[in-house]
Amino acid sequence: MAFTPLQPAGYVKKQAMFASFSVRQKTGLGTLFISVPTVVAGKGWDKVETCSYAVGDGEHAGMLRIAADAEGGFKVGRLKNALVFRVPAHPGWAPVEFRNAVVKLHVTEPSAWVIYLPEALLRPAPVAAAPAAKDEAFPVAVTKQGKPRDLSVVGTTVSRGEKTVRLAALYYKAFSLLNRDWGRAVSPATLLDDLDIKQDEFLAFIRILRDKLAPLGLVIIQRPAEGFVLQLSPEA
Numbered sequence: 272m273a274f275t276p277l278q279p280a281g282y283v284k285k286q287a288m289f290a291s292f293s294v295r296q297k298t299g300l301g302t303l304f305i306s307v308p309t310v311v312a313g314k315g316w317d318k319v320e321t322c323s324y325a326v327g328d329g330e331h332a333g334m335l336r337i338a339a340d341a342e343g344g345f346k347v348g349r350l351k352n353a354l355v356f357r358v359p360a361h362p363g364w365a366p367v368e369f370r371n372a373v374v375k376l377h378v379t380e381p382s383a384w385v386i387y388l389p390e391a392l393l394r395p396a397p398v399a400a401a402p403a404a405k406d407e408a409f410p411v412a413v414t415k416q417g418k419p420r421d422l423s424v425v426g427t428t429v430s431r432g433e434k435t436v437r438l439a440a441l442y443y444k445a446f447s448l449l450n451r452d453w454g455r456a457v458s459p460a461t462l463l464d465d466l467d468i469k470q471d472e473f474l475a476f477i478r479i480l481r482d483k484l485a486p487l488g489l490v491i492i493q494r495p496a497e498g499f500v501l502q503l504s505p506e507a
Contacts, residue, residue: 289371290389291458294360301360305337305386306353306460307376315339315381316354322347326361327385333393339382351470355460364392370456370497418453419488419503431487441466442480449491449501456497 288311294301309316316339323343327334337356348355360366372389379385412420423430427443430436438446445466448457459473468476477499481491488504 288374288376288386289460290374290386291370291372291460292360292364292389292392293368293452293455293457293461294366301364301366303335303358303360303364303388303392304458304460305356305358305374306350307356307384308353310352311376312354313381316347319347319382321345322356324356324358326363333388335386335388336379337384337386338380348464350460350463353460355464364388367391368455370458417503422450422487422489424450429484429487431489434487436483436487438483441468441476442483445476445480446484446501449499454500454502456494456500458498462499 288308289306291304292301293304319339321340321343322345323338323340324345325336325338327336335358345357348357369389369391372391374389375387377385377387414420419431421431424447427440428435428437429443429446445462448462448465463470463473466476477491477493484491484501485504490502490504492500492502494500
């Protein structure tokens, strides 16, 4: 005779669940990225393709409900060992960017959860600090974000001055994601979700992209626990 272990309601295995929040400069719109390990998600999500989101208020303020929903309209992303959910920003959230914040998850049904939102989203937005240095302090003309003013992108061709690099479609897509958030970290989960490459090929892909951009005086650095950042080389 075999015994099947029983779990109390709301039981969650001790696996880290992460949330990242980014704001697009052009649109001002934000997106909350939530990564849930597949071992936590369980079999209830094996064949789920779409879901719905609901933001709590009153006694449920600070909570987000994620539920499998065939008519929900939001696609469920999948990585090798995790499910990824892209949640459009709620008007009540502060536009404060953060990466890989650990979040708590409470299981209410096999294919429905309540996420306790990171505190950073629920606090008033801090006053923006003044730029650390003026443009004149840099050896080349740059914006306040440190982006070189002579950087030009036409189609899949990237140029600076007389130097030009033509990128294949996949490398250009990765460059566009990094360039769009210049000076800010883009998480590996975001890059993998947008690029059609295997996870075990990801770091090699980034190294090749670094080599392609090097002649333009651009570098891609990796910030631990945050992601990858495109910036101007100190030697440029």
